[in-house]
Amino acid sequence: MAQHVAGPEIERLIQLLARLPGLGPRSARRAALHLIKKRETLLNPLSDAMRIANERIVVCSTCGNVDTSDPCTVCRDPKRDPSILVVVEDVSDLWALERSGAVSAKYHVLGGVLSPLDGIRPEHLNLERLVARASESGVNEVILALNATVDGQTTAHYITELLAHLPVKVTKLAHGVPVGGELDYLDEGTLSAAIRQRTSF
Structure with missing residues (x-):
């Protein structure tokens, strides 16, 4: 013992x-x-x-980010493009996008993804607020920045259907060869996605 x-x-x-x-x-x-x-x-x-x-620390009632103020620093930033709403699974994904500096838009944190095996259904996610925000005048595009997992892609399809009645463009992140990546080290799924989403050179 x-x-x-x-x-x-x-x-x-x-x-x-x-x-x-x-x-x-x-x-x-x-x-x-x-x-x-x-x-x-x-x-x-x-x-x-x-x-x-x-x-x-509080949870932002607008986007779901964590901060010491509500609305959070991101939501209060006047320099952000209010016409683009970036949907992420968790706060850690929001922070990752912010570190990259790739986008200067508004965010929406779902609080997870749909997962029948784990018992996570639509009512467990921040979807109602997402539809309300996507319906606001001035919002032209919703970017689904969800993980390239089965649950992440299932959630992306569900959200696309949910927003189909709105006059907004729904886009998703491209998946494929990472910058600096070598083809020999990539898995088959990543290579397939890169071929399917090829662009003009």
Whole structure:
């Protein structure tokens, strides 16, 4: 039987860290030990930052982003193109697009994708608000920036049907050869998508 070598407070810290994505019990133990060793420079500031984040962070009632204000910084930005609405699965996807600087538009976070196996149905997603926003005057295009998974593509098709009655153009991200990618290293699905979505040179 495994012996606990740390007090209950440290065990609790390890258990909570182990719940984070990408961290298992072993990684959580290492992270906890590192935090404890660097108590003054890391654990205390992290604890303060987490307390402040817990007190101040809200979900934007317009787009679903997380921020310290509602509407969020993105929704309040007057430089963004209000005619384009970019639909993403999660806040992490919104952040990824923002880091890329590829688009300066408004966003809409679904909060997931349709997944019959996981019991996620249309009523579990932020779809009603999406239809309302796409119906607003001035919105000309809805970009479906969803992951190239079966569930992501199923959700994209569902949204396309949902918005079919509106006078907006519905587009999706191109899938294919990544910049700097070598054909020999790509999977068959990516290569097939790249061939199907080829463009003039």
